[in-house]
Amino acid sequence: MIQVLFSSLTKDWVRWMTRDTAASVRTRDLLNPSKASSAPADVATAVLTEEEYELFAELGRPRRVEAGQLLFRRGELGTTMFVIARGVVDLDFGDDLVGKRLGPSEFFGELGLLIGDHVRSADAVAASDGLLIELRHEEFQRLVDRDPGLVSYFLRRAILRVVLNEQSLIRRLRRRNEELQSALDSLYAATHQLNQTEELIRTDELTSLYNRRGLTLHLQECRQRTVPRTMGLLLVDCDRFKQVNDDHGHLIGDRVLQGVANILRSIAGPDDLACRLGGDEFCLLVVTDQREELLRFAEFIVATAQGLMQMSHGTPLMCPLSVGACLVDPDKDWTDWYARADAALYQAKRQGGNRVQWHDTELTSA
Numbered sequence: 517m518i519q520v521l522f523s524s525l526t527k528d529w530v531r532w533m534t535r536d537t538a539a540s541v542r543t544r545d546l547l548n549p550s551k552a553s554s555a556p557a558d559v560a561t562a563v564l565t566e567e568e569y570e571l572f573a574e575l576g577r578p579r580r581v582e583a584g585q586l587l588f589r590r591g592e593l594g595t596t597m598f599v600i601a602r603g604v605v606d607l608d609f610g611d612d613l614v615g616k617r618l619g620p621s622e623f624f625g626e627l628g629l630l631i632g633d634h635v636r637s638a639d640a641v642a643a644s645d646g647l648l649i650e651l652r653h654e655e656f657q658r659l660v661d662r663d664p665g666l667v668s669y670f671l672r673r674a675i676l677r678v679v680l681n682e683q684s685l686i687r688r689l690r691r692r693n694e695e696l697q698s699a700l701d702s703l704y705a706a707t708h709q710l711n712q713t714e715e716l717i718r719t720d721e722l723t724s725l726y727n728r729r730g731l732t733l734h735l736q737e738c739r740q741r742t743v744p745r746t747m748g749l750l751l752v753d754c755d756r757f758k759q760v761n762d763d764h765g766h767l768i769g770d771r772v773l774q775g776v777a778n779i780l781r782s783i784a785g786p787d788d789l790a791c792r793l794g795g796d797e798f799c800l801l802v803v804t805d806q807r808e809e810l811l812r813f814a815e816f817i818v819a820t821a822q823g824l825m826q827m828s829h830g831t832p833l834m835c836p837l838s839v840g841a842c843l844v845d846p847d848k849d850w851t852d853w854y855a856r857a858d859a860a861l862y863q864a865k866r867q868g869g870n871r872v873q874w875h876d877t878e879l880t881s882a
């Protein structure tokens with residue numbers, strides 16, 4: 517419809533720009549706007565020129581409004597536009613979009629009139645008592661008949677204003693998009709940092725195995741699983757490790773501890789957990805219900821340590837290891853598991869170390 521109007525009206529455009537408007541009917545005395553302007557209107561604003569105002573006021577329907585009165589709601593279909601003669605009207609576009617306050621000679625709702633059954637994009641509420649000029653299709657048709665040049669100019673501005681509003685909305689959305697993207701990036705970075713921090717809290721600094729806190733958290737997570745898994749525990753302790761420190765210094769001692777960690781890491785499956793409990797004491801929790809499998813793991817640890825010791829020339833790469841081994845009862849807690857493995861480890865040490873001891877019930881009751 518706008519295009520049809522344009523094609524029929526553009527001829528009148530230039531004529532209108534130079535015409536004499538003295539013949540316009542002066543209903544302005546009745547409606548008395550304070551802002552109507554005879555200067556060429558700024559396309560970005562919704563202010564009518566003086567000539568437009570006079571014609572709209574003559575052909576439109578005056579409508580009194582009271583402060584707080586709702587003129588239309590966002591989402592409603594509208595077919596009329598309004599010009600403010602007196603008072604102010606607030607437009608609320610919802611969400612966090614900036615609202616607008618319009619005053620005398622400003623118009624709103626024009627898309628309802630021009631497109632017909634257009635969905636209102638804002639709530640329009642009278643912010644004060646006032647007087648509006650309402651234009652429906654019939655009145656607008658009369659406007660076109662009366663002064664097509666003026667209507668053409670008005671339409672051109674109305675369309676430009678819609679385009680400008682749309683462009684500014686696109687710019688705002690782009691900005692918002694960028695803000696959201698950067699907020700998302702910060703969130704990713706914070707999450708990454710948090711994960712790293714959590715990882716650090718769980719990790720032993722020297723060996724990068726789990727530390728005691730990591731073990732506790734792991735056990736808590738295991739308990740939250742609906743189906744508890746049968747596990748075996750290997751408690752691993754260096755034999756005469758103090759001697760390594762005393763004879764070769766603390767740094768060499770550190771390297772030996774890292775070597776023990778590497779052995780445990782090399783045999784731990786994805787569901788197993790290798791941990792440095794503290795000092796020269798380690799453990800390996802293995803998901804298994806097979807004593808033989810657990811014993812194979814334990815023997816491998818001891819044998820690998822022996823192999824590394826034989827490869828050492830002068831500076832030790834490793835020291836002998838003792839291992840206490842047991843299957844653990846998923847219904848009991850860490851203290852019980854540790855007590856059983858520790859009893860076995862104690863026996864291994866008593867027998868001279870460098871060996872594996874399986875936990876027998878008598879060991880704990882003894």
Ligand SMILES: Nc1nc2c(ncn2[C@@H]2O[C@H](COP(=O)(O)OP(=O)(O)OP(=O)(O)O)[C@@H](O)[C@H]2O)c(=O)[nH]1
Binds near residue numbers: 754758759773796
């Ligand atoms: N290099 C080094 N030494 C540590 C570290 N943590 C603890 N130690 C030392 O490890 C040694 C452990 O000594 P003990 O508990 O007597 O153990 P051990 O000498 O292996 O004696 P047994 O277990 O009875 O064979 C102590 O001398 C601690 O100072 C560490 O992070 N690095």
